[in-house]
Amino acid sequence: MFDKLKKIFKNVKNSENDSCCDFNIEEIDENQNSNNSAEKDSCCDLEIAAKSEDEIKNEVDFDRKKQKVKNKYGRIIKEKAGTGCCSIDENKKEIPSFGVGDPLNYANIKSGEYVIDIGSGPGKNCLKAAKIVGDKVKVIGLDMTEEMINSASEQAQNQGLNNVEFVNGDAEDIPFAENYFDVAISDCVINLIPDKEKVFTEIYRVLKKDGRMVISDVVSDKKFPSELKEDDELWCGCVSGAIPEKDYLNLIKKAGFEEIEIVEKNESKQELEGINIFHITVRGIK
Numbered sequence: 001m002f003d004k005l006k007k008i009f010k011n012v013k014n015s016e017n018d019s020c021c022d023f024n025i026e027e028i029d030e031n032q033n034s035n036n037s038a039e040k041d042s043c044c045d046l047e048i049a050a051k052s053e054d055e056i057k058n059e060v061d062f063d064r065k066k067q068k069v070k071n072k073y074g075r076i077i078k079e080k081a082g083t084g085c086c087s088i089d090e091n092k093k094e095i096p097s098f099g100v101g102d103p104l105n106y107a108n109i110k111s112g113e114y115v116i117d118i119g120s121g122p123g124k125n126c127l128k129a130a131k132i133v134g135d136k137v138k139v140i141g142l143d144m145t146e147e148m149i150n151s152a153s154e155q156a157q158n159q160g161l162n163n164v165e166f167v168n169g170d171a172e173d174i175p176f177a178e179n180y181f182d183v184a185i186s187d188c189v190i191n192l193i194p195d196k197e198k199v200f201t202e203i204y205r206v207l208k209k210d211g212r213m214v215i216s217d218v219v220s221d222k223k224f225p226s227e228l229k230e231d232d233e234l235w236c237g238c239v240s241g242a243i244p245e246k247d248y249l250n251l252i253k254k255a256g257f258e259e260i261e262i263v264e265k266n267e268s269k270q271e272l273e274g275i276n277i278f279h280i281t282v283r284g285i286k
């Protein structure tokens with residue numbers, strides 16, 4: 001296993017050393033490779049038995065991927081925030097960011113607008129947005145990693161911001177009513193999510209008519225083979241969960257978005273086994 005990973009990492013060219021995308025084989029926790037299917041109760045076993053082998057495998061992998069992502073980002077924010085509790089080190093002051101772009105820069109948020117940040121992480125973009133929208137509305141940061149929610153909430157409190165709330169939830173099933181938000185932003189999150197189509201459909205659902213979505217994310221120029229997709233460390237490092245740019249844009253279109261436009265595109269920063277990975281910021285209107 002380690003030999004295989006070392007070989008793969010050797011092939012990652014020009015990898016940026018930011019905290020979400022660094023690859024550290026020491027982070028691999030073989031013990032966390034638990035198979036969630038073992039935890040299913042008997043009613044779910046019956047349901048699974050009716051599905052094909054491939055469907056079962058995908059579901060199990062999807063569950064494991066989410067758990068791996070939670071573990072990784074829970075661990076990272078604890079390390080960044082200091083030991084023992086979730087406070088960001090007072091001496092460092094700066095709230096960490098694990099993003100790859102600047103969706104806020106293209107979201108043109110105005111006072112009074114309802115904003116949701118999908119996969120808000122340490123909350124940097126939410127806190128910035130909260131200062132723009134004013135006291136009459138709330139900015140929502142949605143993240144499935146409890147440690148991120150705790151850390152971001154603490155930052156909001158430290159900054160005396162009452163118009164931002166961090167909600168623990170899954171972007172594949174956004175816990176808000178339809179037509180609720182004016183703006184949805186996200187930075188370096190959807191590549192980590194197994195069912196990207198569902199996420200875009202969910203973002204579309206919770207946006208008001210004419211609402212806008214601005215997403216920065218990692219995409220590729222070719223499909224990653226399943227062997228690399230199955231590699232949890234590459235997936236959690238924002239590499240092999242990326243899909244080709246044109247597939248990404250098609251999913252946004254399929255969800256119903258219009259006026260889809262790439263507002264920023266970075267030159268290729270990484271190459272893995274002949275597949276280029278790069279960052280885009282894309283905007284769409286409901």
Ligand SMILES: C[S@@+](CC[C@H](N)C(=O)[O-])C[C@H]1O[C@@H](n2cnc3c(N)ncnc32)[C@H](O)[C@@H]1O
Nearest residue numbers: 020097098099119120121143144145170171187
């Ligand atoms: C690379 S970090 C980016 C965090 C933040 N957007 C930033 O720019 O700093 C990815 C974040 O997405 C969150 N995440 C991943 N999958 C998610 C999902 N299905 N639902 C909600 N949050 C998710 C992780 O918990 C993590 O905080």
